Amino acid sequence: MTFERMWTDLSEVGRIAATGGYQRAAYSSADVELRTWFVEQARARDLRVEIDGIGNVLAWWDPPADALGDASRGKGILTGSHLDSVPDGGAYDGPLGVVSALAAVDLLRERGTRPRVPLGVAVFAEEEGSRFGRACLGSRLAVGSMGWSVARGLRDADGIALPDALDAAGLDSVDLDGDGPAGDLAQRISCFVELHVEQGRDLVDRGAAIGVASEIWPHGRFRFDFAGEANHAGTTRMADRRDPMLTFAMTALAANKQARLADARATFGRLRVEPNGTNAVPSLVTAWLDARCASDDALAELVAVVERQAAERAERDGTSLTVTAESVTGALRFDADLATRIAADHEGGDWPVIPTQAGHDAGILAAAGIPTAMLFVRNPTGVSHAPSEHAEITDCLVGVSALADTLERLAQ
Numbered sequence: 001m002t003f004e005r006m007w008t009d010l011s012e013v014g015r016i017a018a019t020g021g022y023q024r025a026a027y028s029s030a031d032v033e034l035r036t037w038f039v040e041q042a043r044a045r046d047l048r049v050e051i052d053g054i055g056n057v058l059a060w061w062d063p064p065a066d067a068l069g070d071a072s073r074g075k076g077i078l079t080g081s082h083l084d085s086v087p088d089g090g091a092y093d094g095p096l097g098v099v100s101a102l103a104a105v106d107l108l109r110e111r112g113t114r115p116r117v118p119l120g121v122a123v124f125a126e127e128e129g130s131r132f133g134r135a136c137l138g139s140r141l142a143v144g145s146m147g148w149s150v151a152r153g154l155r156d157a158d159g160i161a162l163p164d165a166l167d168a169a170g171l172d173s174v175d176l177d178g179d180g181p182a183g184d185l186a187q188r189i190s191c192f193v194e195l196h197v198e199q200g201r202d203l204v205d206r207g208a209a210i211g212v213a214s215e216i217w218p219h220g221r222f223r224f225d226f227a228g229e230a231n232h233a234g235t236t237r238m239a240d241r242r243d244p245m246l247t248f249a250m251t252a253l254a255a256n257k258q259a260r261l262a263d264a265r266a267t268f269g270r271l272r273v274e275p276n277g278t279n280a281v282p283s284l285v286t287a288w289l290d291a292r293c294a295s296d297d298a299l300a301e302l303v304a305v306v307e308r309q310a311a312e313r314a315e316r317d318g319t320s321l322t323v324t325a326e327s328v329t330g331a332l333r334f335d336a337d338l339a340t341r342i343a344a345d346h347e348g349g350d351w352p353v354i355p356t357q358a359g360h361d362a363g364i365l366a367a368a369g370i371p372t373a374m375l376f377v378r379n380p381t382g383v384s385h386a387p388s389e390h391a392e393i394t395d396c397l398v399g400v401s402a403l404a405d406t407l408e409r410l411a412q
């Protein structure tokens with residue numbers, strides 16, 4: 001089966017031997033290798049390849065020339081996902097959707113399907129936002145919900161500017177002084193469907209291999225800069241310190257407590273400390289809060305409460321606090337009729353329609369007005385963004401045929 005061959009192709013790219021996880025940051029050598037692999041797979045299937053300046057790749061299976069009529073000039077149907085990972089991420093988040101999309105093309109061809117409109121497979125760049133801090137950067141630029149004028153100013157943790165990272169990755173087609181990618185994807189496609197590994201245990205609990213997404217929770221990334229005074233760890237009396245680490249520590253506890261009370265999610269998963277010396281009180285602690293709630297109002301309230309408690313603590317510690325919203329994505333309900341249509345009437349019953357707290361390119365395309373759906377494949381560990389993320393091969397193959405069936409339904 002083509003799926004297994006492709007999955008084996010990818011298994012070593014960016015793999016960290018010590019953990020079994022993956023380091024596939026956007027525009028890194030692993031990411032470049034994955035993009036090159038994808039282009040080769042697309043060309044081997046005679047798909048027409050487009051790469052935009054930000055590194056999004058679209059590979060099109062065009063209708064046969066003899067079918068060129070009004071319908072064939074219609075908008076395309078798009079599937080796909082992303083290939084980048086979080087630091088030490090799992091194998092499935094992103095690549096499962098891309099490999100399944102290519103395998104679904106193969107399956108549709110085996111079934112003798114002839115597309116009446118272009119059928120595309122997409123790889124969106126920097127979905128995780130792990131390098132430049134903006135989740136779904138590639139898809140935001142593809143639909144124009146973020147402009148190139150903002151994106152070009154982004155820098156990674158090492159201070160490398162996005163245009164330089166693109167250049168280093170060989171994506172020099174970008175017009176560094178111009179408008180960047182066209183941002184016109186919504187005008188070019190009639191729908192998008194993203195297959196993704198489930199990132200929790202909902203499908204395991206339901207005993208279902210496949211699910212369909214109902215909604216994505218609002219979520220955001222907020223940078224908390226706690227500033228204090230660097231000083232000697234031994235000679236500075238405890239009462240004389242202005243230690244921003246204390247303010248941060250209390251803020252992390254407050255975020256955890258507030259999220260539990262609100263049935264929400266709050267995580268400080270990334271920290272930068274200056275000067276980062278064992279025997280020095282820090283001068284600056286920068287911590288990133290990832291917060292997610294069931295509604296936009298609840299998200300705003302959660303972040304406001306954490307910020308207020310952090311500010312109160314800063315006053316007691318003699319430190320100061322600045323909070324910057326770096327990436328905020330509002331509530332997203334997928335097209336309910338489309339989800340129901342996709343979920344209904346399968347052998348073994350309807351597929352469950354379930355919400356997710358994870359962000360996806362599908363959410364960005366849906367917010368741009370593109371009718372969009374997501375398929376989830378069961379993850380027996382329920383773990384994601386970590387090496388033990390998993391999907392059984394039997395479920396992956398069910399996913400491929402579920403995606404092929406869905407694309408056929410959408411084409412009707």
Ligand code: GLV
Nearest residue numbers: 128357358359360
């Ligand atoms: C992406 O996977 C996210 O939800 O952060």
Ligand code: MN
Nearest residue numbers: 093094127196
């Ligand atoms: Mn993903």
Ligand code: MN
Nearest residue numbers: 086093128385
């Ligand atoms: Mn992810």
